[in-house]
Amino acid sequence: MPRHCYLVEEQTNPSSGFFLWPWLQASGHEVSVCRLNAPPPVMAQTNSSVIFVRYLTPAWRKWVENNRAQLGRLAFFMDDDLFDLGAHAGLPLRYRYKLWLLACRHKNWLQRMGVELWVSTPWLAEKYARWSPQVLQPQSPYTHSRPQKTLFYHGSASHGPEFEWLYPVFEQVLAQDASLSVELIGSQAVRKQFAGLPKVHVLHPMSWPAYQALLARPGRTIGLAPLLNSRFNAARAPTKFFDITQAGAVGLYADHPVYRALVRHEHNGLLLPMVQQAWVNAILRLSADDKARQIMMEKAKAAITKK
Structure with a gap:
């Protein structure tokens, strides 16, 4: 029986396409795609993994806390430096606020809940080495695309x-x-x-x-x-x-x-x-x-x- 995973993403995006879908397909997961701003499932499937793609909300935090005993592996993937406010200097103010609201302010909670950190580059892995990040290698999402x-x-x-x-x-x-x-x-x-x-x-x-x-x-x-x-x-x-x-x-x-x-x-x-x-x-x-x-x-x- 294939393992089950909740992939929580704001919308269909290149981060999932380049890094997460290749990993999920190679590992044989059955995937339920969840939208970040939609209500979480009423109940979690037993021993399901959860991967948050770049962002997190209070509603999903509460859902994880309520279902933690029956959930399996938890991971947070980022392909930008989302947790360092200093790295956001010079970005548009609205985007900086979004990064704080949906990523930066959740860092301590993620660590407290034992969520794995998955990153896109060795540079990010070195910066957050204390978190023991896993580096995912990008793969082409275009290989099997049908001509449009x-x-x-x-x-x-x-x-x-x-x-x-x-x-x-x-x-x-x-x-x-x-x-x-x-x-x-x-x-x-x-x-x-x-x-x-x-x-x-x-x-x-x-x-x-x-x-x-x-x-x-x-x-x-x-x-x-x-x-x-x-x-x-x-x-x-x-x-x-x-x-x-x-x-x-x-x-x-x-x-x-x-x-x-x-x-x-x-x-x-x-x-x-x-x-x-x-x-x-x-x-x-x-x-x-x-x-x-x-x-x-x-x-x-x-x-x-x-x-």
Whole structure:
């Protein structure tokens, strides 16, 4: 029976990816990932290990104290010097406060509870030698990663309703296709709006020359051009057809008069009704069909060349 471990982390993070997941997988642990700011489990599994990744809270301290008799190994991992306030000089004040609140002030409690210190470098091990730290070696979290296909929507401040409309579309396709990532261009509000979805990258709005350079870089697979019915959208031009094609991607376009003059369905792109499930189905189908994407993309390029 595999050993069980609670991995307590603020959020999915590179510290766990480089240092802890390789160790846990090599040691054959069954892992329950717990969020630092979520309520701890009601009861601990007997003889479970607990690893705190960089940070700790009073709620988790209380949980450990209440369950200590049935817990096994306890460890605290850090890949920065979290316990020395002097080392934090020069860092932004807000970040310094976070380090004190979630790490530094818990040092004595960790030692009192017999928590092992795991660190990322010999330098940290030497500095905290009295704690007998264990040094974990980093390993690549990318070795077995699947190649990613980029699904993108490059909106502007006038596309707020379209961003909102796309959220459940992205939610579904990301849950069903591990090979997809999403790239957006949007404001800080858009960044917040999509923060809850994995593998969504939000780029800041940029100048026209910078945007042209962005599209010239390879790596985009499927471009989206949804368009909700509104008086403002009625005056749009089909410029996203040119953007998506320049990016080397195949486009999914709203079945709207704006796009019907340029896009022939299943020939140089897809024309779709503004029904979210239709877009989900089309994205998943195209993601799985490299040949269909390539054919449509080549025909889209040919259509531009003829213009």
